[in-house]
Amino acid sequence: DTGVSQNPRHKITKRGQNVTFRCDPISEHNRLYWYRQTLGQGPEFLTYFQNEAQLEKSRLLSDRFSAERPKGSFSTLEIQRTEQGDSAMYLCASSLAGAGGYFGPGTRLTVT
Amino acid sequence: AQRVTQPEKLLSVFKGAPVELKCNYSYSGSPELFWYVQYSRQRLQLLLRHISRESIKGFTADLNKGETSFHLKKPFAQEEDSAMYYCALSGGGSEKLVFGKGMKLTVNP
Numbered sequence: 001d002t003g004v005s006q007n008p009r010h011k012i013t014k015r016g017q018n019v020t021f022r023c024d025p026i027s028e029h030n031r032l033y034w035y036r037q038t039l040g041q042g043p044e045f046l047t048y049f050q051n052e053a054q055l056e057k058s059r060l061l062s063d064r065f066s067a068e069r070p071k072g073s074f075s076t077l078e079i080q081r082t083e084q085g086d087s088a089m090y091l092c093a094s095s096l097a098g099a100g101g102y103f104g105p106g107t108r109l110t111v112t
Numbered sequence: 113a114q115r116v117t118q119p120e121k122l123l124s125v126f127k128g129a130p131v132e133l134k135c136n137y138s139y140s141g142s143p144e145l146f147w148y149v150q151y152s153r154q155r156l157q158l159l160l161r162h163i164s165r166e167s168i169k170g171f172t173a174d175l176n177k178g179e180t181s182f183h184l185k186k187p188f189a190q191e192e193d194s195a196m197y198y199c200a201l202s203g204g205g206s207e208k209l210v211f212g213k214g215m216k217l218t219v220n221p
Contacts, residue, residue, distance in 0.1 A: 003155075031207065042116075042198050042211030043156070056208060091156065099202035099209050100146050103156040 004104035006092050012110045013082055020078045021107045025094030032075050033101065034067055035091040036060065043091055049075060082111045114139050116201050118212035125189050126220050133184040133215050135173075135199030143203040145175055145182040148211075150196040159184075159197070169193070189219045 005024045013019050025032050030051050035043035046065070048056040051072035061067075064082075069075040079086055089108050095101025115138040125131055137143060147159040160168045162175040162182060173184045182199060196216050200209040 033208070035209075040213065042200070042213050043209070045208035045210070048207050056206060058208070099144065099207045100158055100161050100200075102158070103148075105155045 004092055004094050004102050006090075006104040006107050008107060009105060010108050010110075012112060015082055015084060015111055017082055018078065018080045019082060019109060020076050021090055021092075021109075023075045023077070023092030023094075023104060025074070025092070026102060027073075029094035029096050029101070030072065031095045031097070031101065032069055033093040033095075034075070034077050035093065037089040037091055037106070038087075046077070079109075082109075084111050087111045114143075114201055114203065114210045116199050116210055116212035118197075118199055118215045120215055121213070122216050122218070124218045124220060127191055128188050129219075131184075131186050131189045131193070131217065131219075133197050133199075133217065135182045135184065135212060137180050137182065137199075137201050139180075139201060139203050141203050143201045145173070146200040146202075146209065147171070147173055147182075147184050148198040148200060150198070150214075152195070156198070189217075191219045191221055193217060194219045 007022045032049045034046040037043045047067045049069040064080045067077045089106045091106045092104040093101040117136045145162040149159045150156045171186045198214045199212040
């Protein structure tokens with residue numbers, strides 16, 4: 001296990017298209033988090049899963065965003081009808097207990 | 113509301129000098145505080161958390177509830193400490209981390 005992995009690492013899409021990102025957490029970690037980071041800012045929380053249950057969502061997560069963790073292992077984050085303001089680094093993290101987990105390398109989204 | 117403030121964006125020191133990266137927070141309850149570090153072209157990684165009271169890579173941080181601060185300190189900076197540093201907070205039963213905007217530390221030879 002080499003840590004949290006995310007795919008793809010980079011995604012360029014046209015405005016209005018849908019995109020989906022995947023996160024594979026560290027195998028024994030039951031907690032999974034999604035964050036978004038824009039230039040010059042720290043990561044901003046989007047959502048959190050414990051096993052397959054989505055327990056917390058940020059107001060940042062508009063109706064165009066949806067996240068799933070169907071079997072309590074990997075997670076996907078989908079953005080529908082992308083907008084230029086969605087351009088950011090999307091980070092995934094996992095932990096065994098509580099906040100302060102291990103981060104993945106991120107998926108950089110560019111919306112043109 | 114939970115908020116983390118890192119008042120300085122940039123800090124440049126010479127090797128061997130002491131460093132202090134400031135972090136102030138706003139939270140009414142009992143927070144859990146963290147420092148994360150991101151080296152060039154690497155992922156964000158946990159440096160230390162206040163509940164463990166560890167010293168990692170020579171860095172320490174003490175939670176000062178009176179001043180609502182969690183400053184990161186190292187007595188003798190090394191070139192390999194050059195990185196982005198983020199202070200973060202969680203609390204109130206929420207598992208989300210609230211991050212500051214980060215600070216870039218450059219240690220010159």
